[in-house]
Amino acid sequence: MQAARGRVEVTDLSWRPFGRRDPVLRDITLTLEPGERVLLVGPSGSGKSTLLRAIAGLLETADAGDLAGSVAVDGAQPGSRPGAVGLVLQEPGAGVVAASVGRDVAFGPENVRMPPDGIRSMVTDALAAVGLGDLALDTPTSTLSGGQTQRLALAGTLALDPAVILLDEPTAMLDPESAQEVRDAVAALTSRPGAPTLVVVEHVLGPWVDLVERLVVLSDDGRVVADGPVRDALATQRDHLLSMGVWVPGEGPPEPVAVDPALVAAQPRRGGLPPLAASPLAVDRTTRLVDGSRRTRRSAELTEQVRAVPGSLTALVGPSGSGKSTVLHTLAGFLTPTPPDAVRVTSPDALTPTSSDAAGPADLDAAGLARALAWVPQWSSSTIVASTVLDEVLVTSRALNPEDSQGADEPQADVDRARALLAALGLGHLERADPRHLSGGEQRRLAVAAALHHGPPVLLADEPTVGQDRRTWATLVGLVAAYRAAGGAVITATHDSHVIARATKVQHLRAPDPAPEVPANGIPLVARCGPLALLGGALLAVPAGVLSPHWSVSFAVLAAQLVLAVVGLWAPGPGAVTRIRGTALRVLPGLVAALSVGWSTWFLAGRDLDPALTVALRVLIIVLPSAVLIPWMDPDRLGDHLAQRLRLPDRPVVATAAALQRVHSFGAIWSELSRARRVRGLGVSWRAPRTVAAHIGALTMGLLVRTLRAAAELAVAMDARGFATAQSRSWWLPAPWRVRDTLLVALATMPLVVAVTAR
C-alpha cells in the first residue's frame, strides 16, 4: 500500500570507521513514520551525512569500519529494493552519471531492468516533478546550473519511486535563487498524498522550517540529543543549537572572532596607487569543436572599474553563471581579458609607484604574483601544497625568502606568527597534522591563513563562507576583518548577505548575453556512423599497415585511404575545410612518428632507404584512419554499443562511460591546482628541472586524489540508485547498427584488400 510506505527504524546504530579512535555514530535509535518530514542538524563532524548513508544502507560502499545495530526501511534492509531510499549529495554534480539529462534520470530504471518504453514516461514524469519538465532530454548535464543539477539528482531518485528521500545539505553550495528552486521542488514533492518520508541535513535552518515537521539534533560525539516537533525543539534548544554553530532562524550573524591585525599585516605601501586595479573588461572563452571549428562565448563582463584600496572589501555578486569566479580568475591573471591590459597590479617594492611600475598579473613570475596578491579558490583543498598544517602556512613566506628558509636560519618570528595565526583560527592543536586529513571547514580556514601569512596587499576569495557553520563563519570573517584593519584589500565573489553587508563596495555582475547561433555545418558520413563502426574502421588499418610488404604497395594503400578520408569527411554545406584542416592537425604526430621510425630503421638496418620508406609508410597507413574516425566517437553511445552489441559486462561499461564523460573536468582540475601553486609563489622554471619535477608530481598527485574522491562519491550515488545489484541492466536507448555503418566498415576494408592482394 502506498499510504504506509517509508517507515524507518534505526536501532542502536553505532559506526566507527577503521583508523578513527572514536565512533562517528553512537547508539542511535530513531523511528521515522511514513511521510514524515525531518530536519537533521548538528555541529560539523557530528555524523549527519554518515547517518544518512546508514539509512540508505550505503555506509560500507566507500568506507570500512565497525558497524553495530540495525536499520530497517518498511521492515526490510535498506538495499533490498533498489532505489527505495533515494539520496541527494551536497556537491552538485557529484552524482551525475551520464552526459545528458534524459540518460541520467534513466540510470536508476535501467538498473532495475525496466523495459525501455516504461523508462521514457518515468523520466519525463520525474523531470516534470522537480520543475525541469521543459528541458530537452538530450540537454548536456554539464550545461546545467548548480540548482538544476541538484534538482536533476532529485529526479534521478524519483524515477525509482522511493519510499524515503534523504537530502545531504542539498543547497549548501548554491546561490539563494538556486537554493529556493531546490526547496520549491522538495516542497512540491512532499505535499502530495503518499509522499515519501523526507530527511534533510542542513545547518541553515530558516528556509527549511516551514517544510518539515520534526527536528532531530545530533551532538558532536554522534548521539541524538534532542528530537521533537520543529517549532518546540527550536524554542527549547535555541541556545544549544547556537553553541553548535547552527544557523537558527531569526538570529543575526555571530560576532566575528577578534584576531590581532599584526598576524596578517600587509606589507606597508608607500605610494598612492592601489595594489590592484581593473578597468571594465570582458572575458571570452573559446572551445574547439570536434569538426575543427572554434566557438567563442562571452563568459563574464565587468562593467565598472574595481580598485583594491587598502582596507576595502569589494563584493562581486550576481546569480550563478554571471561570471563571478571568472572575474576573480581574471584579476589574478589566470585568464586574459579584453582589453588585455585591463588588470594592473603595482609592485609593493616600488618606492614611489607610478603607472610605469604597474604590470599585468599574468606577466609576473610566481614569486612576483605571490607578493602582489593571494587567491583562495572555492575548493580550498586544491591549494594544499605541504604535508603538515604548519608548513602549509609557511610555504609562501619560505618561497619568497629562499635564502633563509631552511632550518635554524628561518626567522623565528615567521614561525611564531604562523603558530599564533593557527591558534587564532582554532587550528593550533593540528599544527603537525596532514592538512589533507582536515575537514572541509578546517581546510577553508587553513587556506585563508596560508594565503595571508606572507602579507600580500590583496586577497581574492571565491565564496569563502559557503557551507560554513556559525562558528567557522565568525572565525573566517574575523580573520578577514583583521587583514583589512592591517591594510589589506579584499575582493570576494559571494552570495552571503552578511558578508555583502560588510562590503565597502558591491559590484553586481550580470550573465553575458548568449552568443548568436552559428549556422550548422553539413554532416559528413563519419558523423552519422555509430561508435563501433568508427572504432572498427580505425582498427582495420592495423592489419592493412602490418600486411603491406613493400613501399610500392604501401603507396597504393595510402592513396586509397586518402580518397576514403575525403569521402568520409565531405558533406554538402560549409565546414568541409575546417574538418579537413582539423584532421590534418591530428595526423601531424603520426607524421613525426613515421619520420622517426623511418630514420631509425635507415640508421640501424644497413642504411638502406628501401626498408626505411616501407616502415614509414606503414606507420602512416595505421595512423591516418584513426585521425579521421576516432574524434567522432561519442563516449555515451560507445557505452550503449559496447554493452548491447558486443555484450561486454554492463557494470564496467557504465563505469567507463561515466569516467569518460568526466575526462574534460580533469583539465580544469589540473589548471586549478597549477594556478594555486603559482599564486603561492611556487614557480616552475625549465632551467631548474627540480621545480618541474616537483610541479608535475604535485599536480599528478592532486589530480589523482581528487579523481579517487570523485569515484567514491559517485559510487555512493550510483549504489543509491540500484547499481550495486545491476549485473544485467536494461538500456533505455537502442544501439542500432545501420546500413551506413556497414558501408563505413566496407569502405575501411578496401585498403586492407589492396594490401592483401598485392602481397
Added chain:
Amino acid sequence: MATQIEPTTQEPRSTTGRSLTATRPLMGWRTVDILTIAFLGAALGVAFWGWGVFYNGPVTALKIGYAPLMGLFVGPWFLAGVVGGLVVRRPGAALFCEVVAALVSMLPGTEWGATVLISGVLQGLGAELVFAIFGYKAFSIGVAALAGALSAPLQWGFEVMSLPAGGGGWYAEWVLRDKVVYLGAMMLSGAVIAGVLGWLLVRALARAGALSAFPPGQEHRESHAV
C-alpha cells in the same frame, strides 16, 4: 545486520608485512572498485597522452642515435596496469585499468592511432599475468616491479614482429640484437617507472587518505594506528 554488504577490508590488526587481499569473493567487484579503476584509468590516460607529446618531442631525438634505447622511456605507459592492480587487488583490475587508460589517451589523437587500444590490452595482460601468478595475494614492491617489467614483452612482440613475406610491426626491419636490446630497455623501464614508482604512488595515495576503501588504505592505517 544492517546491510548484506561485506566489510570492505578487515579490522586493523598487527601484520607481518604480508600484503592484504581484497574481500572474498575476489571476483565480487564492488561499485567503488569498478568506478575507481575506471576513474584512475581515465586520469592516467590523460597523463599517457601528455607523456606521448613529450615522447614525440625530446625523446624522439634519441632515435637519431641508438633507437632501441627509447625503450627506457616507455615505463609511464605501464603505470595504469600496475597501479590498478595494486589498488583494487581483484582479477582483471590491471587489465581493465590499462585498457581504460589506453582508450582515453586514444581519443584526443596520438601518434599511434587505434593501435593504442591494442597496446593497452597487451600491456594490461602482462601486468595481470604477474598478479595472477601470485594468486592476487602478494602486492609488494618486488611484485609491482615484476608486473611493470612483464607489461613489456607482449607489446614488444607487437612492435618488432616481422612477417615472412614482408610486412610486420614498426621495428620489423631491425636486426635481432637491436630488438633484444629494445626488450631489455622496455622491461627495465617498466620495472622502475611503472613498478617501483607506481608502488610508491599507491603508497602516497594511501597516505593522502584517498584509498580508505581499499587494502592499501588499510595497510597504511595499520602502520599508523591511531
